[in-house]
């Protein structure tokens with residue numbers, strides 16, 4: 001009978017404690033954490049912390065196995081809760097009940113998920129005067145976050161100031177990364193960007209054709225198209241002229 005009362009009073013203390021939230025600008029909150037650093041969950045730890053106005057006053061840490069108070073009020077409560085029959089067993093069980101199942105799902109469905117990046121190498125800026133040119137090597141929509149983009153000029157790794165990178169979270173679990181290379185073009189040299197990601201069996205190499213930068217290629221393509229169009233028009237005109245001329249000869253003039 002006495003123990004039942006203790007449990008009940010304990011539960012009341014507990015629920016009042018959790019329940020007084022947000023009124024009159026004060027706030028109390030409880031955070032449950034499952035912490036682990038290895039996929040076999042050998043170091044899995046369950047932590048429940050209770051915070052009042054930014055001050056953590058009680059913590060249950062599964063490795064410690066009991067409540068520990070950090071404020072005067074917290075110490076009092078911790079002492080009382082630690083004596084509640086069944087309370088510590090229940091809390092110690094949370095590591096298996098609550099944490100193992102959830103973290104195993106995190107591991108199975110999120111942490112081991114691998115998505116290959118879409119990669120692209122393009123010229124951002126051609127060199128003009130003494131301004132260097134800029135290439136951008138981009139990787140889109142990949143997971144997990146860890147990725148490596150490396151620049152090579154004639155198979156020699158480029159390091160230092162010539163390179164700047166930005167890594168962005170798309171906000172939907174995917175990431176993108178852009179690496180910029182500033183360079184002064186040299187005829188016939190090979191520039192490449194090497195992408196390494198856990199989704200790729202071997203690094204992916206993107207090679208820049210430095211002999212003919214993109215704008216030049218476009219100019220040549222437009223020029224060639226113009227030439228072909230000109231030839232067609234000329235040929236058509238010539239055929240038209242010939243037909244007309246022959247027609248005039250065939251029809252006897254009166």
Ligand SMILES: *[C@@H]1O[C@H](CO)[C@@H](O)[C@H](O)[C@H]1NC(C)=O
Pocket residue numbers: 035045047061062063064
């Ligand atoms: C839980 O307690 C263990 C043992 O004292 C400690 O090593 C660990 O850092 C604690 N965890 C947290 C999140 O404070």
